[in-house]
Each structure stands twice: as structure tokens, then as C-alpha cells.
Amino acid sequence: MDFSDLNARGLVLVGCGRMGGALLDGWLKNGLAARAVHVVDPNPRAELSDLGISVNGKLPAAPAVLVIAVKPQMMADVLPRLSVGAGTLVISVAAGVTLAAYEAAFPAAPIVRAMPNTPAAIGQGITAVIGNARAGEAEMALAEALLSAVGRVVRLEGEDQMDAVTALSGSGPAYVFHMIEAMAAAGEAEGLSAALALDLARATVAGAGALAVHEDADPARLREAVTSPGGTTAAGLKELMDPKAGLPPLMRRTIAAAAARGRELGK
Numbered sequence: 001m002d003f004s005d006l007n008a009r010g011l012v013l014v015g016c017g018r019m020g021g022a023l024l025d026g027w028l029k030n031g032l033a034a035r036a037v038h039v040v041d042p043n044p045r046a047e048l049s050d051l052g053i054s055v056n057g058k059l060p061a062a063p064a065v066l067v068i069a070v071k072p073q074m075m076a077d078v079l080p081r082l083s084v085g086a087g088t089l090v091i092s093v094a095a096g097v098t099l100a101a102y103e104a105a106f107p108a109a110p111i112v113r114a115m116p117n118t119p120a121a122i123g124q125g126i127t128a129v130i131g132n133a134r135a136g137e138a139e140m141a142l143a144e145a146l147l148s149a150v151g152r153v154v155r156l157e158g159e160d161q162m163d164a165v166t167a168l169s170g171s172g173p174a175y176v177f178h179m180i181e182a183m184a185a186a187g188e189a190e191g192l193s194a195a196l197a198l199d200l201a202r203a204t205v206a207g208a209g210a211l212a213v214h215e216d217a218d219p220a221r222l223r224e225a226v227t228s229p230g231g232t233t234a235a236g237l238k239e240l241m242d243p244k245a246g247l248p249p250l251m252r253r254t255i256a257a258a259a260a261r262g263r264e265l266g267k
């Protein structure tokens with residue numbers, strides 16, 4: 001991405017925790033100038049000032065972009081303190097909080113709701129975006145370019161998709177990390193050392209994930225390629241794919257619970 005307009009006019013980041021920090025790391029690696037970044041956060045990471053980023057300083061009146069990455073529960077406190085006009089693109093990554101809530105705070109601004117995930121910190125995130133009526137093609141393209149700097153971007157057809165997206169790809173890395181934990185624990189229970197089990201589980205998830213993307217094949221076909229008839233994988237999958245007690249109903253409940261929480265946070 002060409003960061004020259006952002007480097008000239010500034011980017012304000014409100015909330016520089018795990019997600020805001022992951023995005024910022026990605027943007028800085030990709031050419032956003034530290035001096036163009038203004039972080040607002042009561043508990044900022046120590047190294048931000050060392051990098052030359054303005055921390056809790058005076059904000060530019062009309063930055064190119066205002067990124068909001070605070071917890072949804074903080075929004076009622078944070079939004080009334082911020083003010084931007086039509087020339088600033090507002091991007092929020094908060095789960096649940098609706099475009100209407102941001103429109104009440106920034107009536108003139110183009111606004112994009114985005115749902116990234118933490119692999120953004122290493123350029124491997126996936127972010128879904130939806131804009132309000134004031135976000136025209138230029139603003140959508142800017143949001144897309146900014147978020148493309150930290151991974152892939154998909155545009156949604158409607159805001160009503162956002163809670164499901166949040167539950168799937170926003171929260172999804174946590175499910176995968178837990179899968180690594182569970183596989184490692186199970187390997188340990190079968191007699192491996194903790195270190196070896198974790199090494200094997202981590203490398204297996206990373207390798208399988210890379211293969212799934214690399215081959216762009218139906219994951220069912222990749223699964224079948226591992227599964228010899230009457231072999232070890234078939235025995236394992238009989239448990240994992242059990243329609244009542246296996247992963248499919250568990251994942252259905254997991255994603256439904258996360259989506260329901262997103263809807264609650266938006267109220």
C-alpha cells in the first residue's frame with residue numbers, strides 16, 4: 001500500500017491493545033511512518049514512544065484515518081471524546097458495535113466496520129469489511145488497502161453478516177490455538193513428553209493450514225488424502241466426526257455462542 005496520504009495527514013489509533021497493536025505492527029512493517037501515528041490509550045505499550053509514535057498527545061484535527069480498537073464495553077466512554085468530520089475515514093474493529101452507533105458519534109464521516117484477526121500481526125490476517133452509506137468506493141478502497149497490508153480482505157454484502165464473521169474468523173484463531181493445546185494434551189496422555197507433543201501439534205496445525213491454503217482444494221479431499229481405509233486416521237476421525245458427540249456439533253455450538261455474544265454486545 002502507498003501510505004503517503006496517511007503519512008502526511010496522520011492515523012489516529014484509539015486502543016492499542018492486542019488487536020490494535022497487531023494492526024499497528026503490520027502497518028509499521030509495511031511503510032506507515034511512526035511519526036504519523038497518534039495512539040490514544042491509557043495503558044500504552046512502553047515501546048510506542050521509543051518508536052517515535054505520539055502517545056496520548058495532541059491529535060490532528062483531520063487525520064486521514066481514525067481507527068477504533070477498544071473493547072465494545074468502552075465505546076460509550078470513548079466515542080463522545082472523539083470528533084472527526086467528513087474528511088476522515090473511521091474504521092472500527094470492535095465486535096458487535098453497529099454502524100448506527102458510530103454514525104451517531106460521527107454523523108458526517110465515512111465509516112467502515114472491520115473484523116480482522118490477530119494473524120494480522122504477521123501479515124496473515126483475514127478481515128471482513130462493511131461500510132456505511134457515506135463510505136463510497138474511494139473510502140472502501142482505502143479501508144481495504146489499509147487492512148490488506150496485514151492480510152486478505154473480504155467485503156461483506158450486509159452488516160447482518162458481521163456477527164457470524166466475528167464468531168468464525170475474528171474469534172477463530174483462539175479455536176485453532178485451543179486445538180493445538182488439546183492435541184498436545186492428548187499426545188502427552190499417550191506417553192509423549194510435553195515438549196515433543198506441543199512441537200508436533202503446533203507444526204501439524206501450521207503445516208495443515210499452509211497446505212489447505214496452498215492447494216486451495218476442498219478440505220474434505222485433503223482429509224481423505226490422509227485417511228487410509230482401515231488405518232489410524234479413520235479410527236481417529238470416527239470419534240472426531242461423530243455427528244452427535246464429535247467436532248461438527250461442538251463447532252456449531254461454539255460459533256453460535258460467539259455470534260450470539262456479538263449480537264448482545266451490539267445492543
Ligand SMILES: NC(=O)C1=CN([C@@H]2O[C@H](COP(=O)(O)OP(=O)(O)OC[C@H]3O[C@@H](n4cnc5c(N)ncnc54)[C@H](O)[C@@H]3O)[C@@H](O)[C@H]2O)C=CC1
Pocket residue numbers: 014015016017018019020021040041042043044069070071072074077078093094095115116117118170171
Ligand atoms: N483480540 C482479537 O483477536 C480481536 C479483537 N477485536 C476487537 O478489537 C477490540 C480490542 O480488543 P483487544 O485488542 O483484544 O483488547 P485489549 O484489551 O487487548 O485492547 C484494548 C485496548 O484499549 C485500551 N483502552 C481502554 N480504555 C480506553 C480508552 N478510554 N481510550 C483508549 N484506549 C482505551 C486498553 O488500554 C487496551 O490497550 C475489541 O473491540 C475487539 O472486539 C477484533 C478482532 C479480533
Ligand SMILES: O=C(O)[C@@H]1CCC=N1
Pocket residue numbers: 095166170171
Ligand atoms: O473476543 C472478542 O470479543 C474479540 C472479537 C473477535 C476476537 N476477539
